[in-house]
Amino acid sequence: MEYVDLLNCMRCGMCLPHCPTYKETFLETASPRGRVALVRKIQDGDLEVNERTLEYLTLCLDCQACATACPCGVNAGELVAEFKCEEKGKGGLSFMEDLILRKLVPHPERLENAMVPLRLYQRSGLQTLVRSLGILKMFPPALGRMEGLLPRLPAKPLRKSLLEVTPAVGEEKGTVGFFLGCVMSLIFSEASHATVQLLSGLGYKVVTPKAQKCCGAPNMLGSDLKGLRDLATYNVDLFGGYDLEFIVTDCGGCGAELKKYGHHLPGNSRAEGFSAKVRDISEILALHADDLKKKLKPLHRIVTWHDACHIAHCQGIRQQPRTLMDLIPGLDFREMNDADACCGSAGTYNVARPEMSDRILERKVSSILATGAEYLVTANPGCLLQLKKALSETSPKVKVVHLTELLSESIKG
Ligand code: SF4
Ligand code: SF4
Known part of the structure; x- marks a missing residue:
């Protein structure tokens, strides 16, 4: 964490109405501005790191909505996460x-x-x-x-059944690597299978190195910077062995972490090169909107989109998923209120901080239901888990799907 980043906060408060924990508590200590001030006081030696201060910081979801809102480029979520990594580095893992x-x-x-x-x-x-x-x-x-x-698990993880090389359908446009997220492989294998089919159908040869490992996002959540760096180094070296135009993922959390490998491994030019090639699947598909449009058949469904924090706030991707859904004939797309507000999942936050997570989730579910949507579409496994559970309890008719599953359904007609 760079101390100078803490100094950039001019205390304007523009981030406050966007912070989920501030919206629930109206406490300065539960706001981005308050968290930046706390970390700064600790760094200045004016405040001790104790259970209470850590409690304030741990309530942060690292959703990075504050970074989107801040006119000074302060990313309170990232600063808090990096501060926690530094503290964990002193004490070691349990x-x-x-x-x-x-x-x-x-x-x-x-x-x-x-x-x-x-x-x-x-x-x-x-x-x-x-x-x-x-x-x-x-x-x-x-x-x-x-x-x-836990939703119903697939018969086997996708990593086991997916070919290491999926050939392009028709004329080959290029070769892309596919980063298959752990949760996508273990739980949402149908969505990732659809992703590979979409890429290959658009003319890409898809290489999915079987030896790839987790992106390291769980290590970042657990403030284990060393574990994250080890995984980043491994994946950079592995994918570096292939000649790839892009490294594609359909997991918002993985994409956000992979794009930061260059930041996590300073001075490693291969890591910077790796991160520069990483794309969310929606970014690649939007490049081929004209070709994709020819394959899509009518789908008469009312649909809404949840902007996962790791996609909207961490990667700045908002338009591409909407552009892709707009291509589907007959689709009735309805924008929900605060589509980019966190759903309260945030990795393991929904288990570690159930009370706050449920309050944040309640707002999200109300926004979804107000649209009258039959399908809630998103592209991050944590959000899929959280929203599948919540909607199965309150509105079981609302189907929760990944963006590539929706596109695949339209292709199949
Ligand atoms: S973090 Fe940014 S938006 Fe929030 S108070 Fe500081 S300068 Fe303003
Ligand atoms: S990352 Fe999210 S929860 Fe944390 S301070 Fe920023 S807006 Fe608030």
């Missing part, structure tokens, strides 16, 4: 953090093996029994929340 962030997350096979019991739990009927008897109420609440977020 046993559980080390187990999850260093021994599980960076190893795709271990993650896949960890999902096997969950798949059995769902497919054996045990999940239905556990839910109907309310057995999870006897366990810590966090376990019940995690279980509740």
Whole structure:
């Protein structure tokens, strides 16, 4: 974290109405301006790092809505995240953090093996029994929340079945790498399968290196900068071995992290080159809007779009998904209020901070339902999990889909 970035805050307060935690509490300490001031006071030696100050900072979702709103380019979310990394660097990881962030997350096979019991739990009927008897109420609440977020898992992770090289359909336009996010592979495999099909259908040869590892976003969430840098170095070297025009992802969280590898690995020119090639799938598809339009068949559905923070605020992508949906004949697109307001998912925030997460989620669900939409479309796995669960409880008729699933449905007609 650069101290000078803290000095850029001129305390105008323009970020306040955009900060989800400030909107819920009206507390200065729960606002971007307040958080920047807290970190600055700590850096100046005027304030101790204690449980209370960390509590204020930990309430931040790192949604980066403040960065979009700030006229001075201050990114309070990022400053807080980097400050927490520095603090964690002094104390080291706990046993559980080390187990999850260093021994599980960076190893795709271990993650896949960890999902096997969950798949059995769902497919054996045990999940239905556990839910109907309310057995999870006897366990810590966090376990019940995690279980509740889990949608039906695919038969196998996409990483297992996807070809390392998917050939282009028709004349080859170029070669792109596909960064398959862990959660996309393990849970939303249909969406990522649709992504690869769309790319190949538009004439791209798609290379999905099987040896790729997690992007490191969970390490950043856990303030584990070393773990993140190790993963970034590994992925940069791996993808550097291929001749790729772009590195495409359909996971908003991965895309935001991959685009920052150059920042996380200062002085590593390969990391800068890697980040410069990263594109969200909507950016690539929008480049080929004319070709895509010819493939789309009418889809008579009322649809709304949730701007995931990692796509809108962290990557600045807003227009491309809307342009793509606009191409679908018959689609009735309705913009929701505050489409770029956080849904309260924020990685593991919805489990770690359930009360605040639920309050933020409630606003989002109201905005969605006010549109009368039959489909809620978004492109980040955390938001998909959070909104699938919330809408299945309040409005089960609203289908929650990834953008590439919607486009694929229109292509199939
Ligand atoms: S962070 Fe930016 S918008 Fe917020 S008070 Fe400071 S200068 Fe103003
Ligand atoms: S990142 Fe989000 S929650 Fe954190 S200060 Fe900025 S707007 Fe508020």
